[in-house]
Structures are given as C-alpha cells and as structure tokens.
Amino acid sequence: MPYTLDRLAAGSYDLLLDGIVIGGVVRDITADGEARQWRAELLDDLAPAQRPRPFIEIEHGFGSLEEVAAWLGDAAIGPAAQP
Template sequence: MTYSLIQLAPGAYDLLLKGEIVGSVVRSGARRSDTCWTAELIEDLPESKRPAPFAEIEHSFGTLQELCEWLGTTEVKSNFGLSPVARSS
C-alpha cells in the first residue's frame, strides 16, 4: 500500500492511499505531553474491505513517526499556509 500525508494545518493531515483521500490523521493533547496521533478511515468499511494495515476504523500512536512507520510511509507534504492557487499547481 502506498500512503502519503498532506498537512492541512498543524496537527491535521489528509491520509491518501494511491493518491486518493481515504482518511485523516490528527494530533490531540498537549504538544509536549499526552500527545496522541490518530489515523482514521473516512468510511466505516467492514474489516475485510479496510486497506492494510487498518484492522479497526481508527488507530492511535504516541508520535507521528510511529504512525508513519505503521503506515509504511515517510511521505509528508504540506498545504498549510499555501493559497488555493498554489495548492492546485
């Protein structure tokens, strides 16, 4: 599976699978303590139809790096702070 993350704002990402948005990744909690990163699928699919490695609709991690390792990706792009024109190019 080829996942990538597109940053929308600090602590908020679209989760893409092969270029299509399939979910989101968000940070909750304080920035330095009690931080939790959650990956969540958009659709509540039956377990047999969920893309790997999703056994559940959402999974939580202590760091973004742990989440990216679980997804098998290091590709993180940013749209944060770009105008809509810049985002479309």
C-alpha cells in the same frame, strides 16, 4: 500501497492511498492544550475485509507522527497539496 500524508494545518493531515483521500491523521489535544497522541482514522466505516492494510480498526492511536508514517509503510509526509 503507497500512503502519503498531506498537511492541512498544525496537527492535521489528509491520509491518501494511491493519491485518493481515505482518512485523516490528527493530533489529539487535551483541554489544557497539551498534545496527547496521534490518531489515524478512515473516513468511511468499512467492513473489516474492505479496510486497506494495515487498518484492523477504523481508528488507531500512536505516540508520534513518525510512528504513524512507519505503520503506514513509511508514508511520505508532505505539505498540503496546492489547488
């Protein structure tokens, strides 16, 4: 299952699986503007048996974007797709 991350804006990526958007990856920012962590989340609240691997939960937290990409099987990180 090849995952890719397409940049939307600073700190925000579409999460694609085989070219289909299935979720997002975003950087959480505190009220004082400091980055805390990254979140990978599915768009749909799927039953556990229907979630694509490696998703055990609908949302998972990470310390960096690189950690997210590695967890997704070394997902490619790219610029936003052009219409």
